Amino acid sequence: MAAAVLLGPARRTALLTALCFTVTCAIGLQGWTSVSLGGFDLGIFDQGVRGYAHFGLPVSTLKSFHHEFPPGFSLLGDHFSPVLALLAPLYWIWDDPRSLIIGQSLLFAAGVPLIRRIAGYAFAGAEPRTARRAADLAGLVYGLGWPLLVAARVGFHEVAFAVPLTLLMLERGLARRYGTVLLAALLLCCTKEDLGLLVGAYGLVLLLRTRRTDDRAGRRTGLGLLLGGPVASAAAITWLIPAMGGEPGYYWNYGSLGTDGGDALRNLLHDPFLLVQAAFDQPLKPLLLLWLFGTMLLLPLRSATVLCAVPLLAERILSSNPNHWSIARHYDSLLWPVLLTAAIEVLGRLSATGRPERSLRRARRLGLGAAGIALVAAVPIGLVPLVLPSSWAPKPSEAALVRAAALIPDGASVEADNQIAPRLTARTDVVLVDGTPRGREYVLTRGDKRSFPFKTDKEQAERIQLLLAHGYRQLWAEDGVVLLHREGDEPVPGEHVPGPGSKPVQDEVPTDVGHNLFRG
Incomplete structure (x- = not known):
């Protein structure tokens, strides 16, 4: 009887449900532990x-x-x-x-x-x-x-x-x-x-x-x-x-069909082959x-x-x-x-x-x-x-990001590397380090490893030098990670905060994306 209960439909459903939860949750938490989940999109x-x-x-x-x-x-x-x-x-x-x-x-x-x-x-x-x-x-x-x-x-x-x-x-x-x-x-x-x-x-x-x-x-x-x-x-x-x-x-990512939905429909009615071209280009x-x-x-x-x-x-x-x-x-x-x-x-x-x-x-x-x-x-x-212990541990650069983030006080305004941003959302006013300086109190970034949305690590290194030359001081540096603090009111060239008339922009996809079915 006990064996029959153990193998009953309800018990098998419960076991499979628990297995799905355990595996997917473990994968997600592994990403958190290894600092591989970014501000885009978890943050x-x-x-x-x-x-x-x-x-x-x-x-x-x-x-x-x-x-x-x-x-x-x-x-x-x-x-x-x-x-x-x-x-x-x-x-x-x-x-x-x-x-x-x-x-x-x-x-x-x-x-x-x-x-x-x-x-x-x-x-x-x-x-x-x-x-x-x-x-x-x-x-x-x-x-x-x-x-x-x-x-x-x-x-x-x-x-x-x-x-x-x-x-x-x-x-x-x-x-x-x-x-x-x-x-x-x-x-x-x-x-x-x-x-x-x-x-x-x-x-x-x-x-x-x-x-x-x-x-x-x-x-x-x-x-x-x-x-x-x-x-x-x-x-x-x-x-x-x-x-x-x-x-x-x-x-709207369908420019080959038209400038918008209505334009695409008109173009397809005129030339249905556009659909095949777009699907296999x-x-x-x-x-x-x-x-x-x-x-x-x-x-x-x-x-x-x-x-x-x-x-x-x-x-x-x-x-x-x-x-x-x-x-x-x-x-x-x-x-x-x-x-x-x-x-x-x-x-x-x-x-x-x-x-x-x-x-x-x-x-x-x-x-x-x-x-x-x-x-x-x-x-x-x-x-x-x-099951690989190494997959649970952050790499040196990511581990350094975690240590640097601990130095930022609660309530501070921060520009942060994409990989560390989710660990700052609960206690700071955080935005992403990107192509535009935002004038925040703290900047936590890397100079030797490319992070989204930068195209090269050289761009990140240049950003660090720009900030150091215009009112920021280096508080901490390790394994390519740099924590900067703003010491004055000197404006940074290109500094900008979105205002009421801001026009939203999309990211430029790096040239190495879209060539491998199994890589993002």
């Missing part, structure tokens, strides 16, 4: 959620100063993500950036029961033993899949909510619980402005699946999502983000598609659910921003629930009782093959570094 979200925790707007000086947004700008003017306010209670318990790492891991882990239920629906026509094994394998592959491990490795992002909410929408749709589908869709639209397009695509999926059934509620829900999702995205991009201080068209773009679908043995392509991935994939494939083309960032975690659900649905159909034995064997091979690839890919990305 930005820490400042924003801390604003919510104090019942204010999600203001981030790291974001607004660096990108020259005017005073009063909040993160809602960058991406429409009010759902992040739900994390504010974590800061009432522990006012620390690591609360976000823990919160993200909890949200990722919440997807394990959902993906197991999805497998249960998909394999309802299979033998009970096959269905049980499929649910277990689905939970394991989801929780240790490389997209979640990559997202954990880069710190924190809105994907923390997008992943379980997407799974909730898909799972409740299979259960025909359309009220919860609508709730999940609404929360997705409040997670990031472009996720309304995913919601709209799922509406199309529901319409396709209910068109020849008596499921009128499903058709009504599908139609509502198909229309409401894109409208929500358009409203957020056109009105809500600018109303919060955002710059219209700030994230860089070698990394088809490689990304090959990786995403090839590693899953093309299984998702046989399910209508894969349509939900089309808008998000199109955003990346058509983009001119090289950061969107690799798998080394958080973007694939947005696709992970969709692709995995689609693959499970296909395998469930192939495994149904009554199908030829050849089909059943093929389904087993495909399922084990796709699962094996996902888990093998996770080994070098996140699992091996967890």
Whole structure:
């Protein structure tokens, strides 16, 4: 009896959920311990959620100063993500950036029961033993899949909510619980402005699946999502983000199609081939598609659910921003629930009782093959570094940043290196050291190792000399790290603080980005 309880479905779900949480949280905390998580993006979200925790707007000086947004700008003017306010209670318990790492891991882990239920629906026509094994394998592959491990490795992002909410929408749709589908869709639209397009695509999926059934509620829900999702995205991009201080068209990275959405649509109607040109103008773009679908043995392509991935994939494939083309960032975690659900649905159909034995064997091979690839890919990305002591220790330069940061008093105004910024957000008024001097009391930077957003370490060394020549004194230096203190009111050439008329700017992507599928 004890063995039966130990191996029961609830216990297996709990164990797989705990495994997902433990691994993703450990990867995130490893990044913190090794000082590899930067102000972009962990520090930005820490400042924003801390604003919510104090019942204010999600203001981030790291974001607004660096990108020259005017005073009063909040993160809602960058991406429409009010759902992040739900994390504010974590800061009432522990006012620390690591609360976000823990919160993200909890949200990722919440997807394990959902993906197991999805497998249960998909394999309802299979033998009970096959269905049980499929649910277990689905939970394991989801929780240790490389997209979640990559997202954990880069710190924190809105994907923390997008992943379980997407799974909730898909799972409740299979259960025909359309009220919860609508709730999940609404929360997705409040997670990031472009996720309304995913919601709209799922509406199309529901319409396709209910068109020849008596499921009128499903058709009504599908139609509502198909229309409401894109409208929500358009409203957020056109009105809500600018109303919060955002710059219209700030994230338009599709110049090869047109100057804006309307211009792109007109150009595509005139010459549809522009779409193909934009999608394959860089070698990394088809490689990304090959990786995403090839590693899953093309299984998702046989399910209508894969349509939900089309808008998000199109955003990346058509983009001119090289950061969107690799798998080394958080973007694939947005696709992970969709692709995995689609693959499970296909395998469930192939495994149904009554199908030829050849089909059943093929389904087993495909399922084990796709699962094996996902888990093998996770080994070098996140699992091996967890057991290497050297991966937990900061390098000399990063360790020096931590020691220097301890010398800065609470409440000081600081310009800080990207890697140390998250450790100063809770107790100082910190902005990023970038191409423009900001005139702050303290400047903590490096002169011999390139840090975002500088293009070369030479630029950083020149900045140090400029500050020393105009009113700053060196307080501390070690392993290339320098801590400077402003001694007077002498202006620094080029010194600037964003004002009411500031025009937001984007970063110039370094020339070494966009050439390797596995590097950011």
